Amino acid sequence: MGFSARGAVTAAVALQYDSASRPDFAAPIYALAPEQITVPADAAPLLIVCADDDPLVPPSHSIRLYSTCHAAGHPVELHVDAKRGHGFGMKKQGLPVDQWTDRFSDWLKAQGLIKPAH
Numbered sequence: 001m002g003f004s005a006r007g008a009v010t011a012a013v014a015l016q017y018d019s020a021s022r023p024d025f026a027a028p029i030y031a032l033a034p035e036q037i038t039v040p041a042d043a044a045p046l047l048i049v050c051a052d053d054d055p056l057v058p059p060s061h062s063i064r065l066y067s068t069c070h071a072a073g074h075p076v077e078l079h080v081d082a083k084r085g086h087g088f089g090m091k092k093q094g095l096p097v098d099q100w101t102d103r104f105s106d107w108l109k110a111q112g113l114i115k116p117a118h
Contacts, residue, residue, distance in 0.1 A: 003089055004057065007031025011065060014044055025113055027104065030054055030086060033061040037068040045075035047107050049100055051084030077107055 002010030007028040014026030015038065027047045046069055050062040059080050069076040081097035092098045108114045 001027040001029065002031065003029045004031065004087065008033070011046075014046060015039060025108070025111060028062075028065065030057045030088075031061065031065070032057055033065040035064075037065060039069050039072040039074055043069065043072070043074045045111050045113075046077070047104060048076065048078045049104075050078075050080055051086070051088065052080055052082050053084065054086045056086040075111065079103065 002008070008031045010026050011028040011031050011033060013021075014023055014028070017023070017040075022042065023044045025045045025047070027049070029048075030050045031048075046065070048062045048066050050057065050059045052059050062078060062080065066076055066078040079100060081095075081100070083095060084093070084097055090101055105114070109116050
C-alpha cells in the first residue's frame with residue numbers, strides 16, 4: 001500500500017516484478033499513473049482509492065489504472081470518493097468515506113488474503 005508518490009511506487013511494484021518479487025496484492029491510494037500501462041498476465045489484485053476533489057492527483061490517474069487492469073481481465077476494484085482532497089491517508093474527517101479502511105479489509109477478505117474473524 002502506498003499513498004500519493006508512494007502510491008505510484010506501489011502501482012509500479014504491482015505491475016513490474018519478477019517471480020521472486022510479485023506482490024500478493026497492491027493498494028495504490030491517490031497515485032499518479034503513467035500514460036502507458038502494461039499489465040502482466042499474472043498481475044496481483046489491486047484496490048485503488050482516490051478522491052474526486054483531489055487538487056494534486058486527478059482521479060483520471062486512478063481511473064486509467066483501473067480501466068487498463070480491468071480490460072486485461074485482472075482483479076481490480078476502484079473507489080472514488082466525492083470529498084476527500086489529497087493526503088487523506090487514514091485520518092478521520094467526519095465523512096461517510098472515512099470507512100475506506102474497513103472496505104479495504106473487506107476486499108482483502110474477498111480476495112482470500114486474510115481470513116474473516118470468527
